[in-house]
């Protein structure tokens with residue numbers, strides 16, 4: 001592509017969220033797992049301050065200089081790369097330009113956070129390019145700081161007021177583990193996935209039209225909910241106070257508050273269930289989470305409900321729920337290993353009939369967070 005050997009590979013994973021949906025921006029708990037679907041950049045450093053990235057998925061080359069990084073039109077993939085570059089530069093990291101080829105197999109716009117994957121893969125490419133050029137970036141650009149800067153990039157360059165969960169798990173995911181994150185202070189704990197459990201992704205094939213604007217509306221409703229209880233965020237609202245006030249309080253705000261408070265408790269219960277290897281309990285919590293997202297938070301869709309309903313009817317499926325922001329995209333099911341084929345068959349037989357859509361079904365495994373490695377100059 002660029003007429004010279006590659007010097008680095010940088011990668012970052014997508015994720016599923018096992019439970020804890022729409023809680024991250026309310027300073028609550030989440031339990032995501034990085035998955036074995038990734039965005040990868042393969043490239044080499046440059047000696048000028050230019051970044052060139054060729055996307056194999058869009059067959060398009062992006063070129064910009066590090067000193068002037070304007071946004072592109074809304075919805076364009078280049079904004080994720082530009083956003084990360086701009087945010088790192090503004091945080092005073094001395095960036096090295098690079099040429100790279102970009103490719104991903106995280107389904108885009110399906111709720112598996114391909115956006116955080118491209119952000120963190122780009123961030124890792126900057127680290128790799130700096131090191132390969134003999135100008136390594138400050139070692140503090142890692143972990144929580146990397147996640148926060150990637151979140152800022154998405155907020156600034158795409159206008160979605162995303163929480164921290166997606167970037168955090170894409171950075172700090174641990175192979176074979178889910179990660180419980182307390183979004184209040186970002187303390188976190190890796191929890192092993194039991195050997196016999198399988199996480200099956202059901203991509204509904206339904207696009208997430210309106211998802212971005214509805215997402216921002218939900219955020220505003222949660223802020224209104226917190227204000228109602230004179231709290232800074234919903235993390236500070238006690239369930240007993242909510243129960244005392246909800247009678248007679250009609251309207252969406254109380255529904256949203258109810259979801260967030262109970263969802264936080266479900267995450268804590270889910271972590272305990274995982275530690276006990278109690279997959280029945282975890283599955284039940286996931287199904288309750290889905291019902292709450294459907295009825296209280298109102299971010300599900302007919303397609304997601306159909307996928308969850310079909311999955312829950314299969315012997316050996318412990319539970320199922322939408323994952324990600326909602327309105328379309330993916331559902332996940334927690335299943336026994338020997339039930340995966342039956343689940344796939346049930347979805348493929350029933351889902352198109354019920355929805356007119358074509359689903360994709362795949363098993364995912366708990367992957368490690370973003371990383372890079374340098375290639376031998378000779379190996380290329």
Ligand code: ADP
Nearest residue numbers: 057076077103104108109110111112113114115
């Ligand atoms: P999600 O994060 O749920 O997948 P988003 O709408 O937040 O959905 O992010 C999807 C966007 O991320 C895509 O429209 C595209 O701009 C960018 N993106 C993700 N993966 C790639 C890729 N492999 N190549 C180029 N852009 C990508």
Ligand code: MG
Nearest residue numbers: 113114115116
């Ligand atoms: Mg996203």
